[in-house]
Amino acid sequence: MMTPDFSTQLHRRTFxxxxxxxxxxxxxxxxxxxxxxxxxxxxWQGAVRPLxxxxxxxxxxxxxxxxxxxxxxxxxxxxxxxxxxxxPMPESFTKGQQIAQLQGKxxxxxxxxxxxxxxxxxxxxICSLFTNIGSVADKICIVRSMFTEQINHDPAHTLxxxxxxxxxxxxxxxxxxxxxxxETDDLPGYVVLMSSGKGGQxxxxxxxxxxxxxxxxxxxxxxxxxxxxxxxxxxxxxxxxAALQRDSIDAINTLNRHRNGSMPDPExxxxxxxxxxxxxxxxxxxxxxxxxxxxQSVLDRYGAKPGDGSFASNCLLARRLAERGVRFIQLYHxxxxxHGGVKSNVTLKVPEVxxxxxxxxxxxxxxxMLDDTLVVWxxxxxxxxxxxxxxxxxxHIKGFSYMMAGGGIKGGIGxxxxxxxxxxxxxNPVSVHxxxxxxxxxxxxxxxxxxxxxxxxxxxxxxxxxxxxxxxLA
Numbered sequence: 001m002m003t004p005d006f007s008t009q010l011h012r013r014t015f016x017x018x019x020x021x022x023x024x025x026x027x028x029x030x031x032x033x034x035x036x037x038x039x040x041x042x043x044w045q046g047a048v049r050p051l052x053x054x055x056x057x058x059x060x061x062x063x064x065x066x067x068x069x070x071x072x073x074x075x076x077x078x079x080x081x082x083x084x085x086x087x088p089m090p091e092s093f094t095k096g097q098q099i100a101q102l103q104g105k106x107x108x109x110x111x112x113x114x115x116x117x118x119x120x121x122x123x124x125x126i127c128s129l130f131t132n133i134g135s136v137a138d139k140i141c142i143v144r145s146m147f148t149e150q151i152n153h154d155p156a157h158t159l160x161x162x163x164x165x166x167x168x169x170x171x172x173x174x175x176x177x178x179x180x181x182x183e184t185d186d187l188p189g190y191v192v193l194m195s196s197g198k199g200g201q202x203x204x205x206x207x208x209x210x211x212x213x214x215x216x217x218x219x220x221x222x223x224x225x226x227x228x229x230x231x232x233x234x235x236x237x238x239x240x241x242a243a244l245q246r247d248s249i250d251a252i253n254t255l256n257r258h259r260n261g262s263m264p265d266p267e268x269x270x271x272x273x274x275x276x277x278x279x280x281x282x283x284x285x286x287x288x289x290x291x292x293x294x295x296q297s298v299l300d301r302y303g304a305k306p307g308d309g310s311f312a313s314n315c316l317l318a319r320r321l322a323e324r325g326v327r328f329i330q331l332y333h334x335x336x337x338x339h340g341g342v343k344s345n346v347t348l349k350v351p352e353v354x355x356x357x358x359x360x361x362x363x364x365x366x367x368x369m370l371d372d373t374l375v376v377w378x379x380x381x382x383x384x385x386x387x388x389x390x391x392x393x394x395x396h397i398k399g400f401s402y403m404m405a406g407g408g409i410k411g412g413i414g415x416x417x418x419x420x421x422x423x424x425x426x427x428n429p430v431s432v433h434x435x436x437x438x439x440x441x442x443x444x445x446x447x448x449x450x451x452x453x454x455x456x457x458x459x460x461x462x463x464x465x466x467x468x469x470x471x472x473l474a
Contacts, residue, residue: 044189044218046181048445055444056408056474057374058183060176061318061329063357066157066205067336068400070383070393072422073346075401076144077116077125080420081385085111089386093423100151100395101339102388109421110387113343122412129350132358133403138412139361139370140405141472145416145425148381148397148432153203153337156380156397161209163436163461170213171221172436173328175461178212178219179450180443184325187288188222191326193314195226197335197352199345205332214454221330224285224317226309288320302359303351315356319363322373336379340392353377361405374407374442385421398424402435408442410474433466441468 072078089107099107115128120137133140150156155165162169170178173190182189192210196202210221259265291299291306294316299305303312311333318329333353338345357377364370382400383393399418405411416428437447440461447466451458 043182043185044177046179048179048450049181051180051444052446052449053441053444055442056372057406057442058372059322059327059329060173060374060376060407060439060443061322061360062173062331063315063353063360063375063377064330064332065336065353065377065379066332066334067153067203067338068156068379068381068383068395069336069349070338070342070346071144071399071401071418072112072383072385072393073114073342074127074130075142075403076399076418076422078112078385078418078420078422081109081422082111084109084421089421093419093421094386098151098397099384102384102386102394107386109385110391110393113391114346120412124412124414127346127350129347130354132354136358136361136405139365140403140411141409142414143402143404143416143430143435143469143472144399144414144418145427145429146378146382146400146402146432146435147425147429148400151381151395151397153380153395154206156395157205157209159432160380162211162213163433163463167208168211168213169459170215170219170461171210172439172461173210173221173330174212174215174219175450176328176440176443178215178452179440179445180327182325182327187285187321187324187326189327190219190221191321191329192221192223193226193317193329193331194223195309195311195314195331195333197311197333197349199335199338199348202334203337205334210330214452214459221328224289226314288324289317291316298363301355301363303355310356311352312356312359315360316363319360319367319369322364322369323367338383338392339394340389342383342392364406370406372407374409374439375405376402376439377404378402385423396423399426402430404472408474410472413472415469415472428469428471430469431465433462434469436461437466438469438472442473 072081087109089109094107116125117128117134118125119134122138124134124137124140124142126134126137126142148156148159150159150165158167159165161171163172177189190210194205207223210223212218212220289306291304291313298316302316304310304316306313311331314331314333318331321329336349361370361375364373364375378401382396384396386394388394399422416430417426418424419426440447440450447460447462451460453459
């Protein structure tokens with residue numbers, strides 16, 4: 001009797017396991033398109049090939065003002081609200097409406113605490129303290145009719161970043177990197193920078209705000225430290241030179257490729273690509289953050305002091321990242337949650353953001369990059385027209401403002417409006433989904449067609465809604 005040769009027999013269990021692995025490979029192919037690089041290494045070429053239409057923008061720099069800047073002190077002049085300062089808020093505005101921490105309290109009108117003036121040939125009305133941003137008034141669009149659905153910080157951040165309040169969905173930067181692909185293979189395609197203000201009101205920003213969610217983790221944002229080493233362990237330890245590091249990575253990646261051959265898994269391919277990226281970043285990142293080659297005039301223009309971790313330094317770093325092909329750059333600047341002392345706090349914030357924001361717009365313009373770089377300035381929501389604690393404002397979702405420039409945006413215009421008291425978006429309201437749809441449109445992507453299958457559904461950044469805001473397009 002011959003002993004069966006199990007190495008050459010295909011058993012039912014083996015057939016099923018390998019068969020399903022093969023089906024998984026096919027599914028992955030349909031998810032990622034035909035451009036997955038061998039072994040997961042190299043630049044990701046993008047799932048949308050060709051783009052759905054001719055793009056205006058190639059990249060996005062999102063100047064995210066975390067905490068909820070007051071549109072009523074910055075972007076949205078309201079003379080009627082100023083006139084009604086100290087008077088009861090009309091119940092017709094607030095009855096049955098969601099209010100965060102003012103529920104059940106007397107609602108009193110609180111007029112704008114800072115003056116507005118007209119800037120540029122376009123006559124855009126902006127807070128008088130924003131003299132630098134005012135100097136680029138003819139290059140920017142102010143959307144004064146934004147609204148959102150979430151009244152507390154974390155879910156509002158999640159909605160703004162992912163288009164959903166359900167955690168675990170891909171962030172907008174991940175969607176953009178997945179859809180468009182990378183332009184660089186020695187830096188991440190999606191980079192996050194953080195800075196803090198001087199006011200001390202620092203709500204935490206969770207790393208899931210730049211998560212890839214259900215997409216492979218190669219599409220998640222990479223946070224660079226603003227102080228100290230930009231990436232932990234960026235330098236080799238003593239005794240490990242570049243050649244030995246290269247040998248180690250090659251050996252690890254060979255093992256990972258063998259593993260992927262027997263059990264296809266996008267996270268294994270991600271591991272391979274990230275080892276390669278980490279090795280390249282050991283050379284590219286030190287050069288990226290070396291500001292010694294920047295003329296002093298450029299540093300002065302931004303108000304940047306390299307290594308200080310400021311918003312100004314991060315704005316300059318954002319321009320350098322954009323030059324090197326990074327697709328989505330997000331700068332979180334915290335300390336905008338002004339429940340008290342809104343006048344003094346906004347006055348404190350202005351020097352932190354005014355000069356570097358204008359410098360970034362001008363710098364990109366002079367380098368011929370503004371036309372294909374979308375710059376966005378805004379937070380997760382606005383502030384109430386009613387007072388809180390005597391001289392502050394509560395969270396507000398019914399109306400707030402965003403500033404946008406470059407990348408196919410029409411400059412020198414204000415779009416939409418809130419009502420006379422700045423309470424609710426009234427003319428041409430713009431939802432978070434509308435904003436995302438417009439951003440993707442400028443990048444050459446139809447938001448309805450950028451989807452991935454998840455739990456049997458076509459998941460997309462804009463959920464089941466969203467319209468391109470055509471009135472702000474150049």
